[in-house]
Amino acid sequence: MTSHRFWLVVPAAGIGQRMQSAVPKQYLTLADRFVLDVTLSRLLAASTWAGCVVPLHPDDQWWPRSESAADSRIETCPGGAERVDSVMAALRYLEGRAGKDDWVLVHDVARPCIHSDDLHRLRAELAAGTTGGLLAAPVSDTIKQVVPGSGYISGTADRRQLWRAFTPQMFRYGDLLPALENGVGKYRGAITDESSAMELAGWQPRVVPGRTDNIKITVPEDLALAEFILARQDAG
Numbered sequence: 001m002t003s004h005r006f007w008l009v010v011p012a013a014g015i016g017q018r019m020q021s022a023v024p025k026q027y028l029t030l031a032d033r034f035v036l037d038v039t040l041s042r043l044l045a046a047s048t049w050a051g052c053v054v055p056l057h058p059d060d061q062w063w064p065r066s067e068s069a070a071d072s073r074i075e076t077c078p079g080g081a082e083r084v085d086s087v088m089a090a091l092r093y094l095e096g097r098a099g100k101d102d103w104v105l106v107h108d109v110a111r112p113c114i115h116s117d118d119l120h121r122l123r124a125e126l127a128a129g130t131t132g133g134l135l136a137a138p139v140s141d142t143i144k145q146v147v148p149g150s151g152y153i154s155g156t157a158d159r160r161q162l163w164r165a166f167t168p169q170m171f172r173y174g175d176l177l178p179a180l181e182n183g184v185g186k187y188r189g190a191i192t193d194e195s196s197a198m199e200l201a202g203w204q205p206r207v208v209p210g211r212t213d214n215i216k217i218t219v220p221e222d223l224a225l226a227e228f229i230l231a232r233q234d235a236g
């Protein structure tokens with residue numbers, strides 16, 4: 001049986017509005033390195049890849065100053081209006097190169113704390129099957145439903161069935177691109193990750209329990225937290 005290859009897609013075409021920074025968050029720094037360089041270097045060092053595609057914002061002026069721009073293993077393509085568009089652009093960029101049964105791992109560039117152990121476990125557990133899945137962790141807070149715009153609670157979710165979805169999310173190339181294309185055609189707003197498109201297409205992705213420090217840098221306080229997490233991880 002031929003062993004299928006693993007491709008990496010790292011969406012990096014966002015503008016980081018919630019970060020309230022003039023600089024897109026992937027180009028803020030962690031210990032004097034771009035967030036983008038930390039994420040990409042950790043992913044590429046952790047495992048072997050058939051290729052790595054990074055969708056960038058068309059107006060990205062920082063990429064040429066990154067360490068990653070000099071890394072021949074990394075290719076870029078223009079991203080899209082939303083995360084899902086950027087991921088589809090990267091998958092289309094791989095058309096003719098990625099086989100339909102090759103695995104694609106999609107990882108947010110804004111998640112620099114990805115740990116190699118999690119990556120290895122995700123690849124090992126999911127490559128043994130066909131449905132794919134993602135790193136995730138059970139919700140540990142009580143989750144409230146709130147009436148939009150009111151601040152008043154309308155209910156409490158049963159958190160026993162709730163997990164936080166992280167990235168990488170790992171699916172077969174030939175399954176993922178059509179699921180995303182069909183998903184955005186019918187339910188664009190509901191496609192906030194690759195798994196949601198696969199679920200809408202009738203697949204039943206698996207969660208692979210992962211570290212809760214695989215945070216996504218989203219709001220200003222996340223940057224210092226990411227720096228702390230990385231320092232702790234590097235200290236062993």
Ligand SMILES: Nc1ccn([C@@H]2O[C@H](COP(=O)(O)OP(=O)(O)OP(=O)(O)O)[C@@H](O)[C@H]2O)c(=O)n1
Nearest residue numbers: 011012013014015016017018081082083086109
């Ligand atoms: N059009 C977009 C929007 C987002 N992303 C990427 O998708 C990941 C997760 O998105 P998010 O955290 O929402 O990033 P932003 O869209 O930049 O943040 P915001 O929503 O605050 O603007 C990020 O790595 C981001 O760069 C992308 O490639 N293309």
Ligand SMILES: C[C@](O)(CO)[C@H](O)COP(=O)(O)O
Nearest residue numbers: 083108165166167192193216
């Ligand atoms: C893909 C993701 O990181 C999984 O939790 C999340 O859906 C991205 O959401 P964002 O609003 O695009 O950051």
